[in-house]
Structure formats: C-alpha cells, structure tokens
Amino acid sequence: MAALRKKVQPRRLKGNVAIDKAVYDAIRRAMLMGRLLPGTKLREPALARVLKVSRERVRKALHRLVHEGWLEAVPNRGTFVPALTIEEVREIYDVRTMLETAIVQRLCAEHGAPAAQRLKAHVSEERQAVRTDDRGRLFGLSGEFHILLAELCGNEQLSRLLRGLLTRSTMHFSLSAPERFHNCAGPHDHADIVKAILARDAKKAAKLMLDHLLGLVEWQSAWRPPPDPVALEDAFRGISAKRQA
Amino acid sequence: MAALRKKVQPRRLKGNVAIDKAVYDAIRRAMLMGRLLPGTKLREPALARVLKVSRERVRKALHRLVHEGWLEAVPNRGTFVPALTIEEVREIYDVRTMLETAIVQRLCAEHGAPAAQRLKAHVSEERQAVRTDDRGRLFGLSGEFHILLAELCGNEQLSRLLRGLLTRSTMHFSLSAPERFHNCAGPHDHADIVKAILARDAKKAAKLMLDHLLGLVEWQSAWRPPPDPVALEDAFRGISAKRQA
DNA sequence: CAAAACGAAAATGTGCACATTATTCCGCCA
DNA sequence: TGGCGGAATAATGTGCACATTTTCGTTTTG
Numbered sequence: 001m002a003a004l005r006k007k008v009q010p011r012r013l014k015g016n017v018a019i020d021k022a023v024y025d026a027i028r029r030a031m032l033m034g035r036l037l038p039g040t041k042l043r044e045p046a047l048a049r050v051l052k053v054s055r056e057r058v059r060k061a062l063h064r065l066v067h068e069g070w071l072e073a074v075p076n077r078g079t080f081v082p083a084l085t086i087e088e089v090r091e092i093y094d095v096r097t098m099l100e101t102a103i104v105q106r107l108c109a110e111h112g113a114p115a116a117q118r119l120k121a122h123v124s125e126e127r128q129a130v131r132t133d134d135r136g137r138l139f140g141l142s143g144e145f146h147i148l149l150a151e152l153c154g155n156e157q158l159s160r161l162l163r164g165l166l167t168r169s170t171m172h173f174s175l176s177a178p179e180r181f182h183n184c185a186g187p188h189d190h191a192d193i194v195k196a197i198l199a200r201d202a203k204k205a206a207k208l209m210l211d212h213l214l215g216l217v218e219w220q221s222a223w224r225p226p227p228d229p230v231a232l233e234d235a236f237r238g239i240s241a242k243r244q245a
Numbered sequence: 246m247a248a249l250r251k252k253v254q255p256r257r258l259k260g261n262v263a264i265d266k267a268v269y270d271a272i273r274r275a276m277l278m279g280r281l282l283p284g285t286k287l288r289e290p291a292l293a294r295v296l297k298v299s300r301e302r303v304r305k306a307l308h309r310l311v312h313e314g315w316l317e318a319v320p321n322r323g324t325f326v327p328a329l330t331i332e333e334v335r336e337i338y339d340v341r342t343m344l345e346t347a348i349v350q351r352l353c354a355e356h357g358a359p360a361a362q363r364l365k366a367h368v369s370e371e372r373q374a375v376r377t378d379d380r381g382r383l384f385g386l387s388g389e390f391h392i393l394l395a396e397l398c399g400n401e402q403l404s405r406l407l408r409g410l411l412t413r414s415t416m417h418f419s420l421s422a423p424e425r426f427h428n429c430a431g432p433h434d435h436a437d438i439v440k441a442i443l444a445r446d447a448k449k450a451a452k453l454m455l456d457h458l459l460g461l462v463e464w465q466s467a468w469r470p471p472p473d474p475v476a477l478e479d480a481f482r483g484i485s486a487k488r489q490a
Numbered sequence: 491c492a493a494a495a496c497g498a499a500a501a502t503g504t505g506c507a508c509a510t511t512a513t514t515c516c517g518c519c520a
Numbered sequence: 521t522g523g524c525g526g527a528a529t530a531a532t533g534t535g536c537a538c539a540t541t542t543t544c545g546t547t548t549t550g
C-alpha cells in the first residue's frame with residue numbers, strides 16, 4: 001500500500017523559518033515601497049511564482065500579515081491591500097499621541113546621561129541627513145526617532161506596541177504617496193522635542209510632540225492618492241524572497 | 246496516473262471558518278480559566294484529539310495565538326504557555342496607564358449625555374454584581390469597564406489595542422491565581438473614576454485611574470502561584486470546540 | 491553506579507492532491 | 521445590443537502523507 005505512493009523528491013529544507021521571514025519581508029517591503037496600491041488582490045499562486053517559493057509559504061506569510069493588520073482577508077475571496085481611511089489614519093495618530101506625549105513626559109522626568117547622549121546623537125544624525133540631502137536615510141531616521149523615544153523608557157511592551165502603530169501609520173504614506181514621503185516629518189520638530197526633554201520641560205515636550213503628530217496627520221490628510229492599478233510582477237520587480245537587502 | 250490516487254472521502258465543510266474560531270476560543274478559554282499553567286506544552290496531536298478536530302485547525306489556531314502573544318513557539322520544539330514575568334506584567338500595566346489616563350482625561354473633556362448614561366449603567370451593574378456576590382459576572386464587568394472607557398472615545402484602533410493589552414494583563418491573573426481573581430479590581434475604584442469623569446475633573450480622574458492600575462499590578466505582584474502540572478485532557482474538560490458557551 | 495550513546499516513538503514541519511468556492515468568459519435570449 | 525445564465529477556469533481551503541527533528545526509554549561502557 002505504501003509502495004504505490006509516489007516517492008517525494010529529496011527536499012532540502014535547511015533554512016525553513018528563514019524563508020518564511022523572507023517571504024513576509026518581501027511582501028511588506030513591496031507595500032512600504034508603495035508598489036502595492038490599496039485594493040490590490042494578492043493571489044497566492046502568482047506570489048508563489050514571483051517569489052519562487054511554495055504556495056504554503058506565501059499563505060503563511062499572508063495570514064501573518066493579516067493578523068498584524070497589514071492586509072485584509074475575505075474568506076474564500078482572497079487577501080487584499082487595505083484601503084486605509086483618512087479616519088483610520090487619524091485614529092492611529094490619536095493613539096500615538098496618547099502614548100508619545102506620555103513617553104516624552106516620562107523621559108523628562110527620569111532620563112539619564114546615556115539617554116541624553118543617544119537623543120543628541122540622533123538629532124545630529126538627522127541634521128547630517130538633511131545637510132547631505134539623503135532622503136532615504138532621513139526617511140528611516142524620522143521613524144526611528146519615535147522608536148528611540150519609546151525604547152529609552154525601558155519598556156519592551158511599549159516599544160513593540162509603538163513599532164506596530166508606527167508601521168501602520170506610515171503604511172498609508174507608503175500606499176498613497178511614497179515619492180512625497182521623505183520631505184515630511186521635519187527634523188526640526190524632532191530637535192525641538194529633544195531640546196525640551198533635555199531641559200526636562202515636560203509640559204513643553206508634550207505640547208511639541210502633540211503639535212508634531214498633529215502636523216503629520218494634517219499633512220497626510222491633505223494628500224489624495226491617484227488611483228492607478230499595478231501588475232503584481234512589476235510590484236515585486238527587484239524584490240526577492242531569497243536574499244533581502 | 247491520477248487513477249491510482251486514493252479517492253478522498255466525501256468531506257463536509259460547511260462551517261470552516263467557524264471551526265477555526267471555535268478551536269481558537271477553546272484554547273483561549275482554557276487559558277483564561279487557569280487550566281493551562283505556564284510552561285505547559287501544547288501538543289498538536291493531543292489537542293486535535295481532545296477537541297475533535299484535525300491537526301491543521303489546531304496548528305492554525307496555535308499560530309494565531311502565538312502571533313497575538315498568548316503563546317510562545319519554539320521552532321521544531323512546540324508551542325508553550327508563556328511564563329509571564331512580573332516585570333512584563335508591570336510593563337503592560339505601565340502602557341495601560343499611559344493610555345487609560347489619557348482616555349479618562351479625554352472623556353472628561355468631551356463626553357456627551359449617552360456616554361454618561363452608559364458609564365452610570367455600568368457602575369450600577371457592577372454594584373448589582375457585588376450585591377448578589379456574582380463573582381463570575383463581576384470578573385467580566387471589571388474588564389469590560391476599561392474597554393467601555395476606550396470605546397466611549399470613539400476610536401476603533403484604541404479599543405482594539407486596549408482590548409489586547411487587557412487580555413494580556415489578565416492572562417497573568419488567570420495563569421497564576423484564577424480562583425483569587427474575582428475579589429480584586431474593586432468596583433469602588435471604578436465608581437470613583439466614573440464620578441470624576443462625570444464631574445469633568447480631568448486631573449482627579451487621571452489620578453484615580455493611575456492609582457487603580459497601580460493597585461492592580463501591586464496586588465498581582467504580591468501573589469506567587471504554586472507550580473503544579475496539569476494533564477491536557479483535564480485542562481479541556483468541559484471545553485469543546487464544537488459549541489462555545 | 492552514573493553518564494554517555496544508541497534507537498524507537500512521537501511531535502513538528504511541509505509539499506501536495508484534492509474539494510470547494512469564486513471569477514471569467516461565452517453563448518443565448520429578450 | 522445589452523443583460524443573463526451556465527460552463528470552463530482559476531483561486532482558495534483543507535486533509536494527508538510523508539521528511540525532519542526532538543524526546544524519551546533502554547542499553548552499554550568507563
């Protein structure tokens with residue numbers, strides 16, 4: 001009985017979990033790069049073919065992305081790139097405001113010398129990026145600033161939570177206007193916030209953070225993306241699941 | 246070639262997605278009821294046998310629970326009930342404090358008549374539960390109070406986030422001292438907070454919420470669970486994946 | 491006698507073959 | 521011609537048969 005089952009070909013599965021993460025990252029990267037417009041359907045066979053992996057890996061990655069809020073799944077229909085409403089973005093920024101004003105207030109109350117050092121270093125890094133007009137670097141640093149503030153609180157849960165909120169709030173940026181993203185999030189705001197923290201002026205720091213986030217969401221709300229469907233093969237051009245840059 | 250493949254028996258899969266949720270809920274319920282002690286290994290075949298579902302369903306539910314932070318997975322080793330450190334619990338409560346003090350402050354600033362009505366109704370419900378000594382009901386209401394506050398802010402993202410934090414913070418309760426849980430979370434605190442909100446005293450409301458959460462985490466930190474392994478069949482006694490109460 | 495080593499059994503991981511459901515396409519009719 | 525219905529096609533969902541890895545009981549050896 002077992003004899004007539006076809007023999008499975010010798011399979012190599014050394015980096016099993018690594019491949020999973022690679023597929024996950026590949027899709028996420030395509031979204032962050034703005035290649036996948038809202039409403040796009042992510043077909044499992046097509047993704048598997050493009051990323052050169054089995055459909056199960058794609059399926060697992062999609063499920064994870066759905067659970068994390070990056071994608072939306074409709075039973076028996078497929079997985080889609082969500083169309084974030086301006087209202088949802090506003091809500092996310094609202095939650096961020098609650099957390100981040102509390103964060104800067106706490107940092108004003110109890111930051112030490114190393115924290116001050118890291119803050120000053122980050123500000124100078126951002127200034128350097130502005131000076132050299134390195135938009136890609138500035139893009140990364142702008143996000144990392146908020147992560148840094150959370151990490152300086154020494155609360156692992158807080159860092160993880162804020163990281164998720166940050167990716168979700170920048171997702172709308174990426175989906176709607178990836179090319180216009182970089183020149184936002186003024187590093188000047190960040191410098192002011194750091195200055196207030198170092199001066200231990202909790203009231204001012206909270207106010208500055210509030211205005212900073214309000215400015216971000218306002219800037220984001222003003223922009224309307226031009227609808228323009230994209231082929232899946234084009235979206236993943238240069239993006240591989242095998243080796244991540 | 247296709248002829249010698251064995252025919253798959255006629256399968257009925259009407260409630261496919263419902264079964265997934267049932268399995269997920271069953272495991273979650275077992276945890277909430279304190280049946281699964283920290284460190285317990287959740288074996289897929291055993292769970293499948295106990296819950297009367299296929300292993301794939303169990304696997305999917307476990308993956309979801311891992312992603313949501315309820316369980317911890319070690320590659321090739323299995324899925325385990327996490328042993329939350331007191332420090333982690335403290336961190337979670339710390340994040341909750343940041344969010345919930347902001348929530349009550351906001352509610353003081355902008356709550357309407359229906360919100361006031363719901364708050365008063367909830368307090369009276371809790372009082373009723375105390376009067377009738379309905380511990381199970383009080384347990385549920387204590388958690389729902391915090392959810393209610395978030396929902397009254399009208400921010401969907403905030404509600405979802407806080408719901409996750411709440412389950413994670415009560416998980417430690419459930420895992421360590423399920424039988425002692427009910428008599429905590431004094432409804433008196435809740436009543437005071439509501440009174441401050443209705444009086445629009447933001448400062449007082451925030452302070453009361455802060456003290457309330459500090460009291461919870463302190464009470465929780467003081468308790469040390471007695472280690473006592475439990476068989477998996479016993480843990481799921483009376484818990485079915487087919488029909489959820 | 492303890493500890494390392496070997497082997498059997500069980501558990502996890504993964505590709506695949508279907509079933510089921512959705513979508514597309516084409517002919518038909520009003 | 522335009523809408524409608526059904527068959528063909530493609531995509532999603534799921535159980536299963538393995539391969540791989542771990543775990544545990546037994547034996548052997550210093």
